[in-house]
Amino acid sequence: MVPKDLRYTKDHEWVKIDGDVATIGVTDYAANQLGDVVFVDLPAVGKTVDQFATFGVVESVKAVSDLYAPVAGEITDVNTELGAKPELVNSDPFGEGWMIRVKVADADQLAGLLDAAGYEQLTAEG
């Protein structure tokens, strides 16, 4: 079961909302599909990103995946721990494996995302 307090995209990103700050990462399903993550290519702080635009790339030994922003906004924080420890994405995808924080530009965008049940259904079908 994925955390109920998060929202999800169909591309397997999760987003946690705290006021107008959105913390974003990829789900355990994505991490499993990728295998051992070896590198995460993250943007610079201060960059703005549109909803569902790519904000980075996650690489494993045998695969590579674009990362899509669940919500639009300015990037306020980037998880620099992932530079030395990309494996955090596998070991703790919803916690220490977080990737970026974004100042939410438009709170209405959240409504278009999946809730935990919706995401569970998506991955069950997968």
Added chain:
Amino acid sequence: MAYGPHTPADRQRMLSALGMTSVDELFADIPESLRSSPLRLDPPEPEQSLMARLGGLAARNRVDLASFLGAGAYRHFSPPMVDQILLRGEWYTAYTPYQPEVSQGTLQSIYEYESLIAELVGLDVVSASHYDGAAATAEAALMTCRATGRGRVLVSRAVHPHYRQVLRTYVDGAGLDVDEIPLVVAGPAGGTTDLEELARMLADADHPVAGVILAQPSFYGLLEPMAQASRRSHDAGALFVAVVEPVSLAVLAPPGGYGADIAAGEGQSLGIPPQYGGPYLGILACTEPLLRQLPGRLVGMTTDVDGKRAYVMTLQAREQHIRREKAASNICTNQTLLALAASVWLAALGPHGLRDVAAMGAAKAAELEAALAAIGVPRVHAGAYLNEFAIRVPNAAAVHRELLSRGVLAGLVVAEVVPDEPSLGDALLVCTTEITTSDEIIAFARELAGVVATLAAGVPAAEAVGAPA
């Protein structure tokens, strides 16, 4: 059939297992309209006859001339141990090391090649090789654009003309711009890259430069102001690419020493025979920060589950089979066997032997320069060179042809390969290596003196067959 093991009985057995009587049944899925006409080719040739005919073809090439031809492909001595190792079937009939557990030989040899080249060029990251020096240079140019986000590359006109042409083909393909940096026309720095022009081109704020490319030594054999060019490039926010000749790196300052971000070059001179153009060995190396922009294969060291040291292709997520349309390059192969050849050659010579090869080439070149000056044929340029230089010879193409008939391959008629460099309209590019003998140098000078005198005496030059259009 030559190498197929199947007897008629074998084929029968396989067909019966399939419930078929004729192999044609296996091709019934090809629609009538698409079935081809039969192959109209000669019948099979038994090995004995084939060998006789190939020997005859090879004999129609002349490889016995006193050769002073370099221009991007260099003859060096290769100790017999090198080819005897390369003839081991475990090396040349092995496949790409996708199953590393049964490919440690190939993988370790590539790692060692990467390490040897890293030592020579003074840069930390070396790819497992590219098709040739020209492709490596083109890939380097594309790297500078990816890394800086800029779309313009500058290349010196003293870089090999083939490399500049290939660069243009690749860069045009990618929708980027390439401009050529002119050469200093006269004076002590004549023939080298014009640093003032470079500065002017870098200062164009509307067209920021991603990368600047110079060769060391240049195509004309001259030593270029690499450190200064590197500095100016960096000041303008551009990356600096050095195109290098690896044997010369035994004695010349390496790219890492003068701040190059990327080094590209041709590894053929590392004991690989000229073979009329290939296969050759494209060297590509870069600094650590550019690692993820580097195209091509990389082999790294790791351990297996038992903790044994082992080698594996790594960072494959950069490559085409994973990135597909987002890959930095479509490159699928590298030149592994040639990287091995280079490694074995470098192991055979060692650092002192390599230095001796480079230094002997330089010594022979000075001998050649003196012998030619003594008959009144000076160098075109004044600057320092290692083992290759241009000489001014009126009617260069006719002279070259005449010398050929006297057994001397007098280097390259520059105008035939670089028709748009007017300052070198009547020049030969000549080269010596450690296998050039003093006798050959004496013969070259003697024959050249004879030919020049004959032409000066008004005897008409041979018809201009093969002159540039």
Added chain:
Amino acid sequence: MSASGPRLQPSLFELSRPGRRQDKVPHPPADALDRIPGEHRRAGPAGLPEVNEPEAVRHFVNLSQLNHAIDTGFYPLGSCTMKWNPKVNEWAARLPGFAQLHPLVPDAVAQGTLQLLWELEQILIEISGMPAVTLQPAAGAHGELTGILMVREYHESRGDMNRTDVLVPDSAHGTNPATATMAGLRTVSIKAAKDGGIDLDAFRAALGPQTAAVMITNPSTMGLFESRIGDLVEAVHAVGALAYMDGANLNAILGRFKPGEAGFDVMHINTHKTFSTPHGGGGPGAGPVAVGEKLEPFLPAPRVLREPDGTFRLERVGERPTSIGRMRSFVGSTGVLVRAYAYLRTHGASGLAEITDDAVLAANYLKDRLADSGAYDIPFPGVCKHEFIASAMSIKKSTGVRTLDIAKRLLDHGFHAPTVYFPLTVDEAMLIEPTETESIETLDAFADALIEIAREAASDPETVKGAPHSAPVRRLDEAGAARNPNLRWRVAAGDWTPCPD
């Protein structure tokens, strides 16, 4: 193999000892480098290993014994065509007349090689059914880029500047989309039809005035002949686009199908697949490209020309301005092409047809042996061409053992694994291509091994998952290799003797 079996080796650098040297070349005069200005001189010698001949040779011989190779055993690698590498080819390429020829010599002294190259072009013209060939590209992927750049140039020369798309089936090899990108074009991937072949309707829907080309592999990467290919090529031409054939699977169609006759405009050939030039551990190869009339003016320069008097020459610089230019330095990977020429002359018309017949027969025989055993899923059980797909999906569902594990366990049986996880469109795929040069005994032994591993997956999955057990090394930490790359040996200062300078 040495008496005690293949042994791991220290690095060449670890064999180095200061002062250990070989006297391979004479010493130059002491003042040889005095005229080189100081700012251009290397400060200290390069940190290359100092080893002697016995140490060096043992190192490379012992390393070689760690490799699987065609000369040691079977490689059922789909899409790679791992056929026998003939020994006469190595002899031919090493003839001094070929090997020592400098690429810039005057044509008059290169007539033997120029004739060989020209004759090779004629043979490839006949095989492809197309009127012209370039031998310049250094590899298949290089040939692809050459072909697509010519396609782009063709459209632009007709003022058609909006041809931005390349259509490929979703089973395409990764080089196809990567090539399109390098040529500044967009890749559009078209899903296959249910029978694994191209979906003609989907292609027709995607084709339009923005299409530069379609890139098709035939037979497909699933080993199936694309019977709808004629209709596709027609549809492609109808919108003014060109048809590119990826010739990787040429081994399946020699003498049976000529792409030029079917309307293809361009095709690359992998000499290291179909024409036996050795893989060398990953290269060198060569990628000649055959073209139809539309693209002939754009071929890379210089072409090899035959004069009316029967002599041969290279095109001069600037002689054919319509050319896309150069793809590489000099003429081509001639050493590789000499080997391909020897191979093609050895076989002749009947030999080449026999190659295809035997390759296809062997693949179907092997497929049926596996299908009959029930041990693997065979997604396309009908007649295949030179290769076929087996899948471990059912094995994975019931035992947890995956294709990766089966591949590693095959190594313990002395076979190289087949191509795995390609094409991407089939789960747990193994693409198996026996080629025409493997005996029926080898084919049977390979089938037996696969069937035994499938049984072992059910009875003793841990052994399969832990394979290989008898290779020189076992499974590698690939994640660690990528996370903390160690890409070169670090030489400490003082590890070598200074040069007597």
